[in-house]
Amino acid sequence: MKIEAKYDVIIAGGGLSGLSLAWYLAKGNYKGEVLVTDSTFAPTNDKTWCFWSNKEPPFRDVIYKKWKKTWVSVLDYSTFRYLNEYSYYCIRSGDFREYVLRELKKHKNFDLLEDNILDFSSNQSKAVMLTKGGDSYIANYIFQSIMKPKDLDRSQIKYPLIQHFLGWEIKTYEPAFDPETFTIMDFDNEFEPGVGFMYVLPYTQSKALLEFTVFSEDVLKKKKYKKKIKHYLLHELGLDKDHYEIRRKEYGEIPMEDRPHVPYYDKNIINLGSVGGQTKPSTGYTFTRIQDYTQKLAQNLIQGFEPLPPQQSKLKYRYYDLLLLHILSNSTNDSLRVFRSLFKKNNFDDIFRFLGEDTNLRQDLKIMSSVPYIPFFKAIWKNL
Numbered sequence: 432m433k434i435e436a437k438y439d440v441i442i443a444g445g446g447l448s449g450l451s452l453a454w455y456l457a458k459g460n461y462k463g464e465v466l467v468t469d470s471t472f473a474p475t476n477d478k479t480w481c482f483w484s485n486k487e488p489p490f491r492d493v494i495y496k497k498w499k500k501t502w503v504s505v506l507d508y509s510t511f512r513y514l515n516e517y518s519y520y521c522i523r524s525g526d527f528r529e530y531v532l533r534e535l536k537k538h539k540n541f542d543l544l545e546d547n548i549l550d551f552s553s554n555q556s557k558a559v560m561l562t563k564g565g566d567s568y569i570a571n572y573i574f575q576s577i578m579k580p581k582d583l584d585r586s587q588i589k590y591p592l593i594q595h596f597l598g599w600e601i602k603t604y605e606p607a608f609d610p611e612t613f614t615i616m617d618f619d620n621e622f623e624p625g626v627g628f629m630y631v632l633p634y635t636q637s638k639a640l641l642e643f644t645v646f647s648e649d650v651l652k653k654k655k656y657k658k659k660i661k662h663y664l665l666h667e668l669g670l671d672k673d674h675y676e677i678r679r680k681e682y683g684e685i686p687m688e689d690r691p692h693v694p695y696y697d698k699n700i701i702n703l704g705s706v707g708g709q710t711k712p713s714t715g716y717t718f719t720r721i722q723d724y725t726q727k728l729a730q731n732l733i734q735g736f737e738p739l740p741p742q743q744s745k746l747k748y749r750y751y752d753l754l755l756l757h758i759l760s761n762s763t764n765d766s767l768r769v770f771r772s773l774f775k776k777n778n779f780d781d782i783f784r785f786l787g788e789d790t791n792l793r794q795d796l797k798i799m800s801s802v803p804y805i806p807f808f809k810a811i812w813k814n815l
């Protein structure tokens with residue numbers, strides 16, 4: 432027999448955004464009936480989420496590692512830099528999932544459903560989720576993080592960039608890392624097309640995640656990322672394959688495109704997370720934006736209001752993103768020069784504040800005046 436169950440809220444997709452929303456609702460004592468659905472709730476550490484914060488970080492209990500010092504290298508500029516006001520944190524997706532599910536199971540008004548979601552539909556007053564088993568679930572609102580927005584007009588995207596990366600979590604047989612210093616960007620100055628760099632998260636002296644990351648329109652063949660990681664291990668850290676073992680691999684593609692804002696999938700169905708366009712286009716960082724939005728959304732629902740759709744960034748930040756996307760899409764050399772000046776002439780607290788969209792005009796001008804102006808003039812000309 433086909434089920435037809437009714438809820439106040441359905442959260443379709445139990446990844447970062449879906450479970451963050453569920454967490455804030457549960458912790459805020461939301462009284463409505465909630466269904467959280469995912470194809471599987473198995474807690475796999477397939478994603479390592481990092482973010483910076485100058486406040487009490489979210490999900491403090493499952494923070495895997497925190498850093499206050501970073502290494503950056505671009506063209507002829509390489510240096511250690513300290514973070515003062517901000518810290519850089521990482522959370523593993525499996526730890527996060529396990530932690531949130533443990534909390535949800537304490538709340539009788541939260542149901543968990545493991546099933547594949549096939550489709551959604553809605554009318555003026557209700558939204559419906561259809562699963563592979565043929566069951567339908569009805570709710571006042573569905574918050575979905577699994578399907579790309581239906582009305583997304585891809586022809587409006589000017590810079591279809593992707594941040595793509597392959598990472599190896601390795602264990603070395605001898606101490607090889609400084610666990611206090613993460614490498615935010617160690618650029619491969621010869622890489623083309625696009626911008627390529629190594630990102631290194633050292634957890635202990637002998638355990639680290641190393642990711643070869645690229646900003647470009649097309650992903651690489653897997654063997655190309657592997658070759659880059661091996662090369663880095665050998666030439667930067669002096670580690671050949673007899674000095675380490677690979678414990679885990681992590682692959683990701685994060686959209687960095689300047690896509691149109693599409694907050695609704697359909698009437699009463701709101702887009703969340705990556706498919707909801709919550710990634711900051713010029714950086715690929717999404718974690719903090721998801722937290723900010725799901726926290727506000729949960730408060731809204733708890734207070735009995737209509738759900739607040741995701742808001743766009745302020746116009747000035749969208750414009751800055753567009754300029755940077757233009758440079759990243761058009762010239763590797765200009766991109767490297769911009770990163771070089773950005774890192775050389777600013778402290779990391781100011782850079783994080785700017786990328787976190789928390790600056791005033793004076794702070795914006797300080798950052799803007801620190802980078803070479805010709806690439807930006809070209810970008811402005813093309814994006815008037």
Ligand SMILES: Cc1cc2nc3c(=O)[nH]c(=O)nc-3n(C[C@H](O)[C@H](O)[C@H](O)COP(=O)(O)OP(=O)(O)OC[C@H]3O[C@@H](n4cnc5c(N)ncnc54)[C@H](O)[C@@H]3O)c2cc1C
Pocket residue numbers: 443444445446447448449468469470471477478479480481482546547548549576577681682683684685703704705706715716717718719
């Ligand atoms: C490997 C990786 C690392 C990242 N690292 C960072 C980082 O360091 N910092 C940062 O800010 N951002 C990072 N991101 C970007 C972003 O924060 C993550 O992608 C984040 O997981 C997005 O959350 P989400 O809820 O949109 O999607 P997800 O977390 O992917 O959640 C979607 C959920 O929907 C489920 N699902 C999908 N289809 C169906 C279906 N048909 N039926 C049922 N369930 C379904 C999936 O199983 C999944 O659990 C990373 C992305 C990747 C891929």
